[in-house]
Amino acid sequence: MFAAASLKSSFTEIGExxxxxxxxxSVAFSFAGSSDLVTxxxxxxxxxxxxxxxxxxMDKATQAGLLAGEPVNFASNTLVIAVxxxxxxxxxxxxxxxxxxxxxxxxxxxxxxxxxxxxxxxATGIRLNPVSEESSVTDVLNKITSGQADAGLVYVTxxxxxxxxxxxxxxxxxxxxVNTYPIAVLKRSANSEVAHKFVDLVTGEAGQKILAxxxxxxx
Amino acid sequence: MSQPAxxxxxxxxxxxxxxxxxALPLVxxxxxxxxxxxxxxxxxxxxxxxxxxxxxxxxxxxxxxxLLGVPMALVLARSEGWLVRLVRPFVLLPxxxxxxxxxxxxLYTFGRLGLIGxxxxxxxxxxxxxxxxxxxxxxxxxxxxxxxxLEGAARSAGDRYEMVATTLGARPTTVWWRVSLPLLAPGLVxxxxxxxxxxxxxxxxxxxxxxxxxxVTRTLPLEIYLERESDADAAVALSxxxxxxxxxxxxxxxxxxxxxx
Numbered sequence: 001m002f003a004a005a006s007l008k009s010s011f012t013e014i015g016e017x018x019x020x021x022x023x024x025x026s027v028a029f030s031f032a033g034s035s036d037l038v039t040x041x042x043x044x045x046x047x048x049x050x051x052x053x054x055x056x057x058m059d060k061a062t063q064a065g066l067l068a069g070e071p072v073n074f075a076s077n078t079l080v081i082a083v084x085x086x087x088x089x090x091x092x093x094x095x096x097x098x099x100x101x102x103x104x105x106x107x108x109x110x111x112x113x114x115x116x117x118x119x120x121x122x123a124t125g126i127r128l129n130p131v132s133e134e135s136s137v138t139d140v141l142n143k144i145t146s147g148q149a150d151a152g153l154v155y156v157t158x159x160x161x162x163x164x165x166x167x168x169x170x171x172x173x174x175x176x177x178v179n180t181y182p183i184a185v186l187k188r189s190a191n192s193e194v195a196h197k198f199v200d201l202v203t204g205e206a207g208q209k210i211l212a213x214x215x216x217x218x219x
Numbered sequence: 220m221s222q223p224a225x226x227x228x229x230x231x232x233x234x235x236x237x238x239x240x241x242a243l244p245l246v247x248x249x250x251x252x253x254x255x256x257x258x259x260x261x262x263x264x265x266x267x268x269x270x271x272x273x274x275x276x277x278x279x280x281x282x283x284x285x286l287l288g289v290p291m292a293l294v295l296a297r298s299e300g301w302l303v304r305l306v307r308p309f310v311l312l313p314x315x316x317x318x319x320x321x322x323x324x325x326l327y328t329f330g331r332l333g334l335i336g337x338x339x340x341x342x343x344x345x346x347x348x349x350x351x352x353x354x355x356x357x358x359x360x361x362x363x364x365x366x367x368x369l370e371g372a373a374r375s376a377g378d379r380y381e382m383v384a385t386t387l388g389a390r391p392t393t394v395w396w397r398v399s400l401p402l403l404a405p406g407l408v409x410x411x412x413x414x415x416x417x418x419x420x421x422x423x424x425x426x427x428x429x430x431x432x433x434x435v436t437r438t439l440p441l442e443i444y445l446e447r448e449s450d451a452d453a454a455v456a457l458s459x460x461x462x463x464x465x466x467x468x469x470x471x472x473x474x475x476x477x478x479x480x
Contacts, residue, residue: 035448103348108431110449131348132430133437135445143430147332148347 001029001198002037002045004053004181006077006137006157010214011051014207018198025194033136034112041066041186048195051183051202053077054112058182068192071184073219074203075211077155078178079116081169082144082162089150094120094171097128097151105143105152108133112179113140117153119177141166155179157215180219248459253452260456268434269442270460276350276438277418280357284365284414289407291362292369293399297378314363321359322427329355330428352429353436357418364417365410372406373399409472416468420461 003011008031015027030037030047034057037050042064050066051074052058058071083091089102097104106128107114114133121127131149134140140152145165159168183202185195201207208218253260260266295307313321329336329346336346346352380402384394400407422440429436431445439461447454 033448039447039451105430108445108448110445130432132432134431135426135441135448139426142427146326146330148326148330148430 001027001049001051002041002047003029003031003049003051004034004037005031006053006155007031007051007181009161010157010211010216011202013210014198014202017206017210018201021201022194022197027198035060038064046188046190047186048189048191049183049198050186051181053181054115054179055182056112056115058184061184066186066188068185068187068189068195071182072199072203073180073182074207075181075216076178076219077157077181077216078170079113079120079153079174080156080159081151081171082141082154082159082166083151083169084144084147085164085167087167087169091151091169093169094124094173095126098126102151103131103149104128105132105134105140105149106130107137107140107153108135111135111137113137113153113155116177116179120153120173123176124173155215156217160215178217181216245462248455248462251455252459253456256452257456257459260453261460263453265433265442266439266453266457266460269437269439269457272350272353272434272437273419273439276353276357277415279354280361280418281411281415283354283358284362284418285407285411287358288362288365288410288414289369289400292366292410293373293395295366296370296373310366311363313360314367318356318360318421318423319427322356322424325352325356325359325424325428347428348430348432348436350435353421353425353438356424356428357421360421360424361414361417365414368410368413369403369406372403372410376402376406412468412472416465419464419468 001011001015008029011029011031015029018027019025032040034052034054037052038057038060041047041050041061050058050061052061052071055073061067062071081091081094081097083089089099091097091099091102096102106117109115109118113136117128132143134143137154137158141154141158141162143149144152144154145162156168156170159166183199185192185199189195202211261270291310294303295310316324326347327333329339329352331337331340331345331347339346346355380398381394384398385391389397420440421438422444425436425438426441426444431437431441437445439457443454443457443461446457
């Protein structure tokens with residue numbers, strides 16, 4: 001299974017569930033950035049299932065002729081503001097991020113979380129002045145948990161994964177930049193029957209419950 | 220081609236495989252480059268800014284390496300004290316450390332809440348997310364390269380000339396400037412070039428410690444990593460540019476060596 005890095009904890013749990021439901025099967029995951037995974041797949045890597053963190057990278061897989069069928073959207077993720085535990089800088093809104101003296105970290109526009117950030121900026125007309133544009137959402141989160149920066153834009157699920165090390169500040173403007181997660185069985189799958197079963201588990205009630213616990217919303 | 224004495228003929232086969240193993244990936248990059256767009260790809264504003272930042276920071280960190288590394292190498296080569304022998308492995312540790320580990324270590328030293336960083340921050344000095352952070356990260360990873368190259372040179376040069384100079388009445392500082400340093404000049408040059416090349420390629424520690432912002436902390440390797448996400452052609456073109464810069468540096472050392480011989 002090739003899955004986006006942000007799916008790590010929930011897909012690991014779903015994988016355990018799958019093994020109990022289907023004795024004798026084994027599930028192995030490769031978690032990485034969605035665009036890295038597409039690059040690996042187009043360069044000949046074999047996998048049974050691909051779950052992307054955005055539709056753009058799934059489209060790339062479709063265009064490369066890698067999919068065995070239509071992709072299905074199974075979850076969505078929204079941006080939140082992550083700040084140090086307890087929100088010492090009293091950040092309450094997206095506009096607060098432009099307060100002078102505040103160091104803000106975001107994802108670079110080239111990666112999905114950065115593209116979402118840019119959509120929020122475009123929608124609100126507020127241009128952020130970040131001290132750094134990281135290449136992954138975990139890098140943004142690390143800058144907050146290590147105290148290097150005051151605030152950052154991350155996904156709801158990543159912030160939840162960091163537990164009480166960060167406080168999250170939801171903001172209404174994020175609704176305009178929701179990331180949809182599609183999943184699909186791959187053409188090169190050696191065992192497409194099992195692969196379809198796994199996709200069914202993810203899109204089914206049990207899988208959706210696990211995803212909801214991690215903070216994912218319905219697609 | 221003449222057969223060097225004492226070298227079995229079969230040894231050329233694994234040697235050739237080794238050369239191919241190193242050279243083929245470079246050929247593959249060159250083959251993958253979209254040559255018609257190559258020039259426009261490497262001269263885009265973000266690429267130029269990144270290259271310039273890389274050259275500037277690598278030059279700064281090489282200078283820092285020379286200021287700190289030359290004395291370090293000489294002390295390590297000449298002193299027999301137990302403290303020096305104890306410290307030596309630690310000095311060379313960044314050589315075998317994954318750069319990302321170096322970055323984390325630097326973060327907890329010079330970062331805003333770090334061991335030293337918290338006092339610097341209180342004094343109004345912010346290192347995180349600045350070009351200074353890039354230079355510190357590069358110096359951390361490249362310093363051992365300079366030290367190890369120079370230490371070897373100092374050991375093989377021996378200290379006979381220094382002894383003679385001292386018995387002739389020269390003071391230690393005079394001996395240092397007039398005898399030790401000129402003797403070590405070749406080792407110094409190759410050590411500095413190695414440190415420069417290593418600084419130019421620094422990625423992990425910079426990404427972890429300094430962040431990534433155009434013109435401030437986004438050096439060429441970071442730019443390549445980011446471009447790879449959206450524009451593979453640009454990433455390949457920039458990679459080739461970095462290979463070319465690296466090749467110039469390595470060739471410069473090679474030519475220097477040949478001249479010495």
